[in-house]
Amino acid sequence: MSHGGCRIQCSNWLPACKNHQASTCSESKNCLMGTLLVPRCRSLSQQSILACCLHPTILRKLPSCGRRCRPGDSSSVCDQVSNHGMEASMMDSVMTASREFFHLSLEEKKKCSNLIDGKYFQVEGYGNDQVRTQDQRLDWSDRLHLRVEPEGGRNLVHWPTHPKSFRDDLHEYALKCKRIKGDVLRAMAKILELDEDCLVNQFNSDAPTFARFNHFPPCPRPDLVLGIKPHADFPALTVLLMDKDVAGLQYLRDGTWYNVPAACDHTLLINIGLTMEVTISEPQIMTNGIFTGPMHRVVTNADKERISVAMFYGVDPEQEIGPIAHLLSEEQPAQYRKMKAKDLLVLHHEHYAGGRGPRIADALKI
Ligand SMILES: O=C(O)CCC(=O)C(=O)O
Numbered sequence: 001m002s003h004g005g006c007r008i009q010c011s012n013w014l015p016a017c018k019n020h021q022a023s024t025c026s027e028s029k030n031c032l033m034g035t036l037l038v039p040r041c042r043s044l045s046q047q048s049i050l051a052c053c054l055h056p057t058i059l060r061k062l063p064s065c066g067r068r069c070r071p072g073d074s075s076s077v078c079d080q081v082s083n084h085g086m087e088a089s090m091m092d093s094v095m096t097a098s099r100e101f102f103h104l105s106l107e108e109k110k111k112c113s114n115l116i117d118g119k120y121f122q123v124e125g126y127g128n129d130q131v132r133t134q135d136q137r138l139d140w141s142d143r144l145h146l147r148v149e150p151e152g153g154r155n156l157v158h159w160p161t162h163p164k165s166f167r168d169d170l171h172e173y174a175l176k177c178k179r180i181k182g183d184v185l186r187a188m189a190k191i192l193e194l195d196e197d198c199l200v201n202q203f204n205s206d207a208p209t210f211a212r213f214n215h216f217p218p219c220p221r222p223d224l225v226l227g228i229k230p231h232a233d234f235p236a237l238t239v240l241l242m243d244k245d246v247a248g249l250q251y252l253r254d255g256t257w258y259n260v261p262a263a264c265d266h267t268l269l270i271n272i273g274l275t276m277e278v279t280i281s282e283p284q285i286m287t288n289g290i291f292t293g294p295m296h297r298v299v300t301n302a303d304k305e306r307i308s309v310a311m312f313y314g315v316d317p318e319q320e321i322g323p324i325a326h327l328l329s330e331e332q333p334a335q336y337r338k339m340k341a342k343d344l345l346v347l348h349h350e351h352y353a354g355g356r357g358p359r360i361a362d363a364l365k366i
């Protein structure tokens with residue numbers, strides 16, 4: 001690692017109160033994520049970042065990790081990472097450019113629309129989810145979704161020209177995030193006792209990276225409407241840049257939603273996605289996987305807008321994904337069937353939008 005190792009933030013994630021409000025909740029001082037997932041120390045080795053989030057059976061192999069494990073802990077990678085090597089000024093610039101874009105007139109934003117001729121949905125561009133069914137729940141958010149990698153596959157027609165810095169900021173930011181993604185994947189491979197580049201090599205030159213800019217305007221009824229409904233990210237890994245001032249993200253754990261505080265100290269949040277779960281979670285049959293894509297959602301705020309920027313790292317759509325061979329043995333056979341990434345994505349959308357449950361990885365279980 002060129003920048004001396006990422007650090008995990010000791011986070012104090014409080015249970016959300018019943019009306020979904022993220023910022024006002026002080027019902028409980030129970031620091032679940034802080035005590036269970038993150039050791040109480042400020043600087044951890046790179047290896048420990050992920051160890052904090054791994055299943056206890058793997059964790060026991062790691063002398064450097066001070067995590068206290070409880071039987072039945074679920075395992076998920078959803079931690080705030082600092083000392084990640086990205087300049088705070090760059091993170092601020094991306095946030096400012098995003099905010100400026102969302103504050104443009106609707107007419108201006110529609111120049112990047114995700115609807116062709118105002119009707120036909122496409123993944124890239126400005127807008128909301130595709131509406132597939134009459135009773136589909138829509139999110140209280142505006143989005144700009146852009147393919148960032150491979151660089152040759154960028155559709156600049158969707159890339160805003162206002163603010164002027166937007167394109168350059170995103171380009172630079174993507175380069176930094178890619179390096180962080182590599183660091184995280186190498187650390188994960190090490191923990192799994194795989195070849196260091198084994199996971200990085202799952203991403204060939206056609207592996208897509210999408211940037212999703214989320215804007216959550218103030219919402220008059222936060223008790224009724226969610227900014228993003230419960231989901232687990234589909235791609236393999238997400239690097240999330242969050243608003244410094246307004247919280248809203250929540251994670252589900254043991255049936256309770258927990259608030260993630262606003263990222264006032266320039267932390268990034270790393271999520272494991274479902275693709276990675278299918279790829280690497282094989283040996284722990286008893287525990288349903290070493291890594292799982294954590295379920296999360298975003299709540300709305302009555303008074304304040306919120307911005308976040310997610311970089312989603314997927315694998316080549318033509319790639320067949322399934323358990324990595326090195327992780328399988330006679331005692332630990334595959335738990336998931338193999339499928340091309342593009343077919344898995346279709347299934348995921350059907351499940352998620354159709355309300356049949358957001359965890360497509362479960363549908364793939366053998
Ligand atoms: O806004 C956030 O903090 C999370 C966004 C998110 O979960 C997503 O874009 O998939």
Ligand SMILES: [Fe+2]
Pocket residue numbers: 231232233296
């Ligand atoms: Fe997400």
